[in-house]
Amino acid sequence: MIASVLQMFRRDVTRGVAGTILLKVGSGGLAFALFSLAARAMTPDAFGDFATLLSIAQIASVVGLAGQELLLVRFLNEYEVRGQAEFTKGVLLSSLRNSAIGMLISIAAIAAVATLRGEWWLLILSVSAFTAVNAGLMLGSQIARSLVSILMGEGNREFFWRVAVVLILIAVLFSHRQLTPAELFTAMSVAMALGLVVQIVSIVRVLPNLRSVTARFETSRWNRSAFRFWLASILEAANQYFDVILVYWMLDPATAGVYFAASRLANIFAMLSAALYTFGARRLPSLYFSKNHRELEHTLKLMAEVTALCVLSGLVIVWVGAPYLLGLFGPHFAAQQWVLIVLAIGTAFQAAGGPSAAVLQLTGHERDYVPVVAANVALRLLGFVVLIPWLGVLGAAISATASLVIATIALNVLCRRRTGVDPSVLVLSHLSSSKGSAYTVRVADSND
Structure with a gap:
């Protein structure tokens, strides 16, 4: 078995997937450290306010981008393969023009509502x-991932x-002072702005050949796709x-x-899904549009192998x-261990479903x-309304997990019917019981 695992990690695709997962796990570990330190540097109510405002800001970023980040993934790969x-x-x-306009509207809406609520101007x-x-990094990472590298993007x-x-948070804790949400948001914004500058420079350096090219536009085609991507992004952000x-x-x-702390911890499996999406978004579209069926099948199979290994080990850890993981946020968090376990089951099931969303989109x-x-x-919203009054925060976790399981099954069924591939870990059982290919890729015309 050990020899089989070592052989698996000698493959180029496997190393690419594993490297992307390690990057996601590393960023997830830092996010865990950030949020756990923030919880200890704030009062419980202040941390709850921060978590809620962070969620609102993340949704606002997605709304303001108007689907342009996914649009770029979709079309940059297609045009690169075709040499256009x-x-x-x-x-x-x-995309840059549309996202800039959308973000101005989104930020103005946030500022107007907060002002009406009488929030502090610095907050x-x-x-x-x-x-x-955050929106700039979301958009820039898609461009950098497609044109530079996954490392530069993610x-x-x-x-x-x-x-x-x-x-900064470690320094705050050592100084024995409490942090406000406004101060933490400010620190995060400055650090992210520096990362955005680096990202922009890296993108500009690989685009000199476009300066002499006359831009051509497929506006109606892009707008149709962007609207569907926008809806999908908003719904994913809501999830x-x-x-x-x-x-x-x-x-x-x-x-x-x-709940925020438990959901972030459960995201150990969502990070796996995101890593698969990141790797798939860079590799799968070019294989699909170049109609390289064999390599597409091979890539998906190796992605499933890595996924199965990570899901099993992650479930054991959670x-x-x-209780120990939640206890790192503070003593009163540890009592909600079942909230974390239930949420982790849902995100693990989603990860085992593979990059079906990426393949479809x-x-x-x-x-x-x-x-x-x-x-x-x-x-999920219906489950919240029914279960939270009955079971409290555990009811929210049950609702979230049930909706994830159902959506994952539905997406995998659609993926098999529309594209002819099974992106889930179940493909490994098909391959082990069959000498031939587990599925045949059906390349359909783009239905933009």
Whole structure:
């Protein structure tokens, strides 16, 4: 068995997936350190306020980008394979313009609502700055990932800036003072802005050949795809962040902070899904559009092998260490270990489902993806309304897990029907019982 695992990690694709997962796990570890230190540097209510405002800012970033970050992943790969530099320049210019306009509207809305609520001006300014810089990193990481490297894209978006913030939080704890949400948002915004500058410089350096190219535009085609990507992004953001807002509203700030901590820990498996999406977004579209069926199948199989290994080991860690992991946020967090375990089961199931969302969205089937995510959000909200009054924060965790399981199954069924591939870990059982290929890739015309 050990020999088989070593052989698996000698493969180029496996090393690529493993490297991306390590980057995600590293950034997730830093995020865990950041949030656990922040929880200890704030009062329970202040941390709950921070978690809720962070969730609102993340959703606002997605809304303001108007689907442009996914649009770039979709079309930069297609135009690169086809050698259409003029359309590459056109989609870059179009996306930058649309996202800038959208973010201005989104930030203005946040500032207006916060002002009406009588929030402190420094808190409004810091949350607005975080929203803008976060959106810039989201957009820049997609461009850098496609044109430079995964490290430049994801490293600056999720890893490097968190190191600086963690060091600041350690200094705050050693000084025995309490931090306010406004101060933490300010520190995060400054660190992220530095990462964005590095990202922009790296992108500009690989684009000199576009300066002499006359931009061409497929505006109607891009707008149709961007709208579907926008809806999908909003629904995905609601899945990730709206839970905390609802717990804050239906229960109290301190409980919202507990749910936030548990959900971030459960994201050990969501990080795996994100890593698979990151790797798949860079590799799968080019294989798909170049109709390299054999390599596409091979890549998906190796991704499933790494996924299965990570999911099994991660579940063991969470099951055994749940109270200890939550205890790092503070003593009152440790009592909610079952919230973490239930959430982890849902995110583990989602990770085992593989990059079905990436395959559907990046191969022109995004219109099939949106209804599933919408149903997922609706089911989760219904579960919150029914279960939170009965079971409290545990009811929120049960609702989130149930909706994830159902959505994962639906996405995998759609992925097999539309593209002919099984991206989940189940493909390994198919391969072990069959000498031939487990599936045949069906390349469909793009349905933009």
